[in-house]
Amino acid sequence: MSLSLGDDIQRATQTGGPRASTSDVHVRSISPLPSPREILEEMPLGDERASLVASSRDEVRAILDGTDDRLVVVTGPCSVHDTEAALDYAQRLAPIAHAHRDELRIVMRMYFEKPRTTVGWKGLINDPGMDESYDIPRGLRLARSVLLGVLDTGLPVGCEFLEPTSPQYIADTVTWGAIGARTTESQVHRQLASGVSMPIGFKNATDGTVQVAIDGCRAAGSAQVFFGSDVDGKAALVSTTGNPDTHVILRGGRGGPNYSEADIEAAAALLAKAGLPASVMVDASHANSGKSHIRQAEVAREIAAMVASGNRGISGVMLESFLVAGRQEPGPGTLVYGQSVTDACMDLATTESLLDELAAAVISRRKQ
Ligand SMILES: O=C[C@H](O)[C@H](O)COP(=O)(O)O
Numbered sequence: 293m294s295l296s297l298g299d300d301i302q303r304a305t306q307t308g309g310p311r312a313s314t315s316d317v318h319v320r321s322i323s324p325l326p327s328p329r330e331i332l333e334e335m336p337l338g339d340e341r342a343s344l345v346a347s348s349r350d351e352v353r354a355i356l357d358g359t360d361d362r363l364v365v366v367t368g369p370c371s372v373h374d375t376e377a378a379l380d381y382a383q384r385l386a387p388i389a390h391a392h393r394d395e396l397r398i399v400m401r402m403y404f405e406k407p408r409t410t411v412g413w414k415g416l417i418n419d420p421g422m423d424e425s426y427d428i429p430r431g432l433r434l435a436r437s438v439l440l441g442v443l444d445t446g447l448p449v450g451c452e453f454l455e456p457t458s459p460q461y462i463a464d465t466v467t468w469g470a471i472g473a474r475t476t477e478s479q480v481h482r483q484l485a486s487g488v489s490m491p492i493g494f495k496n497a498t499d500g501t502v503q504v505a506i507d508g509c510r511a512a513g514s515a516q517v518f519f520g521s522d523v524d525g526k527a528a529l530v531s532t533t534g535n536p537d538t539h540v541i542l543r544g545g546r547g548g549p550n551y552s553e554a555d556i557e558a559a560a561a562l563l564a565k566a567g568l569p570a571s572v573m574v575d576a577s578h579a580n581s582g583k584s585h586i587r588q589a590e591v592a593r594e595i596a597a598m599v600a601s602g603n604r605g606i607s608g609v610m611l612e613s614f615l616v617a618g619r620q621e622p623g624p625g626t627l628v629y630g631q632s633v634t635d636a637c638m639d640l641a642t643t644e645s646l647l648d649e650l651a652a653a654v655i656s657r658r659k660q
């Protein structure tokens with residue numbers, strides 16, 4: 293004889309045991325965060341910085357759609373873990389960026405949220421002490437304050453967006469955004485990208501597939517309706533118009549690099565088929581360099597050579613660069629000042645010479 297659901301419920305009730313908990317079985321605690329409004333009121337963007345963000349977004353858009361023949365260069369540490377060192381880097385980068393302003397639109401990479409392959413430090417917002425104390429309110433305040441500090445040097449900033457609700461705390465300061473290789477196929481991240489106010493790049497997937505990034509651009513370019521929260525942190529229904537300023541970032545994949553002329557042409561053909569502008573940003577790091585900062589410099593040189601020889605399929609370059617070359621393990625103890633705690637970065641002197649080469653490459657491309 294088969295039991296109906298009603299019989300099951302009756303039997304469970306008759307046993308008289310404690311009522312089973314069906315919620316929060318694996319949750320240790322839930323505590324409130326400050327609302328985006330609170331943080332924005334504590335640290336307002338202000339008119340001067342807002343005008344830098346707005347004008348640099350326009351410049352990046354124009355480069356990505358081909359009406360401006362410069363290159364966007366996103367350069368900075370793999371992750372920000374020490375706000376003083378990040379500001380120090382910004383102060384040194386700002387005059388270099390100014391010197392190259394006619395050829396390069398330099399945006400400082402300011403990544404506060406790290407997507408992990410399995411587990412690991414998830415960035416300054418998640419665990420600012422790098423000691424598993426997870427003081428997210430402090431992380432949000434630190435992130436916003438260093439973003440404002442970098443804008444005060446005259447540099448625009450670029451971030452990866454990972455947590456679906458974190459952009460509300462910082463996105464007003466951001467000129468360019470990225471969706472990473474591990475989330476490029478995620479509907480939640482595509483919805484988020486459809487609503488942010490800045491140009492945004494989708495990385496190819498970690499297995500090297502480029503089509504998922506193009507699909508990401510198409511989804512983010514479309515109107516979307518989804519779950520979110522409002523500026524007071526209250527659950528909200530969000531309805532977007534779609535973000536027209538999306539592009540693909542080639543970062544290599546498990547099969548190896550994907551920044552050759554042939555790879556760029558193949559990506560351009562797929563983009564054209566999807567009705568999108570046929571140009572890409574090339575990430576010189578990650579799987580394009582095998583995460584070696586030494587190889588990264590060679591990759592950046594090869595990209596510069598392609599641009600110099602007239603390649604118009606490249607509109608942007610990403611570099612992972614900090615004050616000191618290499619990487620170290622994250623942690624609360626003594627760290628080397630200005631060195632990455634995630635992927636290995638090039639030092640600033642190497643970066644400066646690569647920026648010179650990229651600027652010279654744009655000048656030669658113009659002549660062709
Ligand atoms: O950019 C940083 C890393 O490549 C990315 O966060 C993945 O790191 P992991 O494989 O060490 O977790």
Ligand SMILES: C=C(OP(=O)(O)O)C(=O)O
Binds near residue numbers: 407473543
């Ligand atoms: C995590 C990053 O890259 P990817 O998503 O390409 O691995 C990054 O740029 O920090």
